[in-house]
Amino acid sequence: xxxxxxxxxxxxxxxxxxxxxxxxxxxxxxxxxxxxxxxxxxxxxxxxxxxxxxxxxxxxxxxxxxxxxxxxxxxxxxxxxxxxxxxxxxxxxxxxxxxxxxxxxxxxxxxxxxxxxxxxxxxxxxxxxxxxxxxxxxxxxxxxxxxxxxxxxxxxxxxxxxxxxxxxxxxxxxxxxxxxxxxxxxxxxxxxxxxxxxxxxxxxxxxxxxxxxxxxxxxxxxxxxxxxxxxxxxxxxxxxxxxxxxxxxxxxxxxxxxxxxxxxxxxxxxxxxx
Ligand code: PAF
Numbered sequence: 001x002x003x004x005x006x007x008x009x010x011x012x013x014x015x016x017x018x019x020x021x022x023x024x025x026x027x028x029x030x031x032x033x034x035x036x037x038x039x040x041x042x043x044x045x046x047x048x049x050x051x052x053x054x055x056x057x058x059x060x061x062x063x064x065x066x067x068x069x070x071x072x073x074x075x076x077x078x079x080x081x082x083x084x085x086x087x088x089x090x091x092x093x094x095x096x097x098x099x100x101x102x103x104x105x106x107x108x109x110x111x112x113x114x115x116x117x118x119x120x121x122x123x124x125x126x127x128x129x130x131x132x133x134x135x136x137x138x139x140x141x142x143x144x145x146x147x148x149x150x151x152x153x154x155x156x157x158x159x160x161x162x163x164x165x166x167x168x169x170x171x172x173x174x175x176x177x178x179x180x181x182x183x184x185x186x187x188x189x190x191x192x193x194x195x196x197x198x199x200x201x202x203x204x205x206x207x208x209x210x211x212x213x214x215x216x217x218x219x220x221x222x223x224x225x226x227x228x229x230x231x232x233x234x235x236x237x238x239x240x241x242x243x244x245x246x247x248x249x250x251x252x253x254x255x256x257x258x259x260x261x262x263x264x265x266x267x268x269x270x271x272x273x274x
Contacts, residue, residue, distance in 0.1 A: 020047035024139035034182035059125030105161040
């Protein structure tokens with residue numbers, strides 16, 4: 001496994017035979033089984049897997065969230081080594097963003113709702129860094145987790161508009177036995193709080209079970225009340241899975257999306273409900 005920190009070494013290491021496919025797994029480190037399932041998927045699908053570890057400051061709307069973001073580099077490298085990853089890229093901010101070529105394309109409102117409404121500038125920051133990574137790494141495949149489903153839709157648009165040769169692959173959310181979605185933020189919760197946080201998944205499942213015979217607005221507010229029993233919710237919303245519209249036609253594929261805080265740790269999750 002090669003670990004590189006600068007562009008010169010990255011370019012040298014990326015001299016992969018042209019008939020080989022590159023799979024890319026972007027991460028912010030502090031790897032858990034959710035990340036590792038993306039890594040595993042990339043290993044199965046591609047000939048050469050690149051993992052990046054970079055806590056991207058441009059996607060944090062809250063400086064505390066950025067400075068508290070867990071760092072676990074030694075562990076990350078040891079686990080990636082076990083997976084026999086070909087290349088790990090750990091760039092420095094300045095050198096990376098010097099490569100930026102700003103792009104502009106319509107996001108069809110996908111960035112204005114849910115996370116986009118509650119974390120101003122978040123998706124702009126995600127797109128900025130992925131636009132640079134995609135340009136430098138030129139993968140055939142890039143892997144994203146379903147827990148960040150809205151991010152997946154937006155990155156898909158980036159690929160469709162700017163990187164037509166990159167296929168964006170959605171991988172299922174990995175959950176603890178309790179149902180809590182795996183997230184680097186979980187490490188900031190005590191074991192008891194983690195148990196309580198599993199009620200987020202319970203609430204999503206309640207929504208799924210009641211979806212076909214409930215009025216949308218009523219179901220959303222019942223779910224919001226359930227979240228309030230144990231946390232401080234920002235939203236619970238049912239939306240169309242393709243365009244994130246809240247004009248729901250029950251024949252269309254829909255998802256429930258949630259963001260809530262438990263002792264100031266912000267957790268998100270979502271579930272396909274029909
Ligand atoms: O999902 C994440 O961890 C980040 O948004 C990503 C894709 C690594 C970009 O910084």
